[in-house]
Amino acid sequence: MPYFNCFYLEKVATVFMNKKTVEDLDVKGKKVLLRVDFNVPLTKDRRVADDTRIISALPTIKCLSDRGAKLIIASHLGRPKGKPDDKFSLRPVAETLKALLQKQVQFSPAVLGAKARKAVESLNEGDCLLLENVRFHPGEEKKRRGVFKGIGRASGCFYQRRLWHGAPGACFKCRRHPFF
Numbered sequence: 001m002p003y004f005n006c007f008y009l010e011k012v013a014t015v016f017m018n019k020k021t022v023e024d025l026d027v028k029g030k031k032v033l034l035r036v037d038f039n040v041p042l043t044k045d046r047r048v049a050d051d052t053r054i055i056s057a058l059p060t061i062k063c064l065s066d067r068g069a070k071l072i073i074a075s076h077l078g079r080p081k082g083k084p085d086d087k088f089s090l091r092p093v094a095e096t097l098k099a100l101l102q103k104q105v106q107f108s109p110a111v112l113g114a115k116a117r118k119a120v121e122s123l124n125e126g127d128c129l130l131l132e133n134v135r136f137h138p139g140e141e142k143k144r145r146g147v148f149k150g151i152g153r154a155s156g157c158f159y160q161r162r163l164w165h166g167a168p169g170a171c172f173k174c175r176r177h178p179f180f
Contacts (some may be wrong), residue, residue, distance in 0.1 A: 028068035
């Protein structure tokens with residue numbers, strides 16, 4: 001499904017289901033954690049083979065960034081079994097995102113801890129930071145609350161961008177997560 005269809009579905013869901021969208025958020029100067037699906041195929045030389053999922057997230061990313069959010073982007077890639085593995089790193093995705101946005105995208109080699117906190121604190125209004133693969137943290141695939149609890153402390157708003165998979169409800173969700 002092309003990215004513009006999902007953005008259109010968000011508008012339809014907003015009208016008929018009274019769901020909030022990214023445009024409803026007051027994000028200027030605020031840290032916003034954006035959960036996206038950048039689980040994209042990579043080539044053997046570690047380049048993005050298909051950027052469809054990245055392109056589909058661009059309207060949301062641009063909207064938040066252009067409105068002055070300090071954007072923290074979280075995603076997963078593959079199934080690294082709860083430990084760092086270079087073949088599942090999101091670094092190539094950060095490079096592709098930078099080229100598509102035509103602006104600097106910072107990359108944090110950590111999801112939690114001092115390195116991630118320092119990267120988040122260095123953000124200015126409109127900046128984008130892509131965190132390393134959240135599945136490098138052992139609790140993420142086990143759905144332990146600690147991963148997003150740790151990330152949530154660093155941000156003020158959580159926005160989960162969902163692709164349409166035929167499930168009921170809006171393809172995007174905007175909510176105040178209990179960890180914020």
